[in-house]
Amino acid sequence: MVNILAERLLKAKPFDKNLYRKGGSKLYIETHGCQMNVADSEVVISILNKAGFGVIEDYKSADLILINTCSIRDNAEQRIFNRLNEFKHLKKRNKFLLIGIIGCMAERLKSKLVEREKLVDLVIGPDAYRSLPKLVQQAESGQKAINVLLSREETYAEISPVRINKNGVSAFVSIMRGCDNMCSYCVVPFTRGRERSRDPQTILREVQELIDAGYKEVTLLGQNVDKYNWQNGMVSFANLLEMTAKLDPNLRVRFSTSYPQDMTDEVLHVIAKYENICKYIHLPVQSGSSAVLKRMKRGYTREWYMNRIRAIRTIVPDCAISSDFIAGFCAETEAEHKETLSIMDWVGFDYSYMFKYSERPDTYAAKRMPDDVPEEIKSRRLKEIIDLQNTLSLRSNQKDVGKIFKVLVEGKSKKSEDRLFGRNSQNKVIVFDKKDSKIGDYIMVKVNECSSATLLGEIVEI
Ligand code: SAM
Ligand code: SF4
Secondary structure (H helix, E strand, C coil), X not given: CCXXXXXXXXXXXXXXXXXXXXXXXXXXXXXXXXXXXXXXHHHHHHHHHHCXXXXXXXXXXXXXXXXXXXXXXXXHHXXXXXHHHHHHHHHHHXXXXXXXXEEHHXXXXXXXXHHHCCCCCEEECCCCHHHHHXXXXXXXXXXXXXXXXXXXXXXXXXXXXXXXXXXXXXXEEECEECCCCCCXXXXXXXXXXXXXXXXXXXXXXXXXXXXXXXXXXXXXXXXXXXXXXXXXXXXXXXXXXXXXXXXXCCCEEEEECCCCCCCCHHHHXXXXXXXXXXXXXXXCCECCCHHHHHHCCCCCCHHXXXXXXXXXXXXXXXXXXXXXXXXXXXXXXXXXXXXXXXXXXXXXXXXXXXEECCCCCCCHHHHHCCCCCCHHHHHHHHHHXXXXXXXXXXXXXXXXXXXXXXXXXXXXXXXXXXXXXXXXXXXXXXXXXXXXXXXCCEEEEEEEEEXXXXXXXXXXXX
């Protein structure tokens, strides 16, 4: 699940020539997968900076290559194996080069990774990053270095991440780790361990540091942010959101991911109360069929989900809503698939991330339910979901034509030097002629045209 912002962050790689370790240790880090991985890579860079590593953009001159990996679907893992193949020739050229696999694939495959891929020197799971400097030393001495211990406490709470995104405008802030939901198809509880919340003081301190450094937007991250819970209910997600919003009215606050079973009206009232909490909720439904949701062990029904949407529409009327969908889950019938299409139409999602079901080893579904929807049917159903989402996104964007939005300027348009892009509170990307505006400004933009993916507008004075 990589959204537009994360895609941009993944492409940006930092370079700081002042941070090389004596002897010239250069780190190249590549991040695959979700926003959580981007946030983790920033923690890893911080830990390795302290051990004297500087980050470089060009992997060809690196001393240490780390690939922060994703296991969510089989194709994500295949991409990493292909990437490793591309690094093979470097190892032949430089026998001191170290290659490490970190993150979810490291956790899932453990020592099998070094057995399968001889060029891998380090395998480090998401809760073991503090041991990186020691493990790098071990690998430098010629031994394979592996640490995939999961923890019930680790949140890297006091580590100040070194930001990958150098635009200095938006940053991810991890508020919790792991997941206890155990959806039947999902590998995350196995690769990221038990759910735990980070000390709110350290979260607020990190956000304040970002504000002081000129950042204008933070995204609070967790697999299920609604389960954020510090010391038996002393601080809930609603409390944390409110405290973050109050730090600075000029700071935009986003969050991801919300969970239909756990999202409370209290959270919605906090979103409605603060102008700087963005009016956008990513609330993955996965399927519109209660029977499929039961097989997925999602813990809610179609009706429950629809009621949560009604609550959003009532309490935060101008809120955009996006979702995730899995096409062709075990035993999904044509009628069940049609229920997914009908809930999409009923909600009118502004945006969605859509996937074919991919069986993941060791999950409940892999052990108990055959992956029995034929590939061509999965593909056709996914295409129907994507086609419908494109129609819904276009319809949603067309409603914005003629409206004026407050936009945070985030970067240059890819297509034209004279244009910039930013997002409105609803997370929609708007491209406009730059005039006197610059990255980091808040400006008012009137939307003149749209496609299903983007709004085009002009800066207006208010
Ligand atoms: N925690 C979030 C939630 O529950 O909505 C999302 C976490 S997951 C990293 C992102 C998305 O990947 C999920 O919402 C789901 O749609 C998709 N996903 C997870 N496991 C999958 C699988 N085995 N096959 C296909 N898609 C999968
Ligand atoms: Fe996976 Fe479900 Fe947890 Fe999301 S909530 S990470 S889909 S187990």
